[in-house]
Amino acid sequence: MARRMLVVDDQKGIRRLLEELFKQEGFEVTVAADGRQAVEEVRKSIPDIVLMDMKMPNMNGIEASEEILNISENIPIILMTAYGEIELVEKSQKIGVRRYIVKPFDISVLREMVAEELG
Numbered sequence: 001m002a003r004r005m006l007v008v009d010d011q012k013g014i015r016r017l018l019e020e021l022f023k024q025e026g027f028e029v030t031v032a033a034d035g036r037q038a039v040e041e042v043r044k045s046i047p048d049i050v051l052m053d054m055k056m057p058n059m060n061g062i063e064a065s066e067e068i069l070n071i072s073e074n075i076p077i078i079l080m081t082a083y084g085e086i087e088l089v090e091k092s093q094k095i096g097v098r099r100y101i102v103k104p105f106d107i108s109v110l111r112e113m114v115a116e117e118l119g
Helices: 012-024 035-044 061-071 086-095 107-118
Strands: 004-008 028-032 049-053 077-082 099-103
Touching: 004 012, 004 035, 012 028, 012 107, 028 035, 035 049, 035 061, 049 061, 049 107, 061 077, 061 086, 077 086, 077 107, 099 107
Parallel strands: 004 028, 004 049, 049 077, 077 099
Antiparallel strands: none
16 A cells, blocks of 8 residues: 655645655655645545645644644654754654754655655
């Protein structure tokens, strides 16, 4: 059975890139353009892992992660953050986000993180 991934980013290009990449890896990928949409997607179907952008309109990555972890506390979330948002990363770790990657990131590093999270 295919692993399910939710990719959340307000930049269409990044969503498309990650969707294509992880579909090639055998994932079933759902995309969301902001935090609110991400929470709606998780309510419909719990993914195996979430790749979440930090800065987005409507609901940012931390707010969305908090809502998602309230729905299911065991979903691994990898936050994608711009350099210099370390105070936000610390805040995200307090709510239960275990991993983050700084943009622009190396795709192979992200791939490894996903593999590690899913064991």
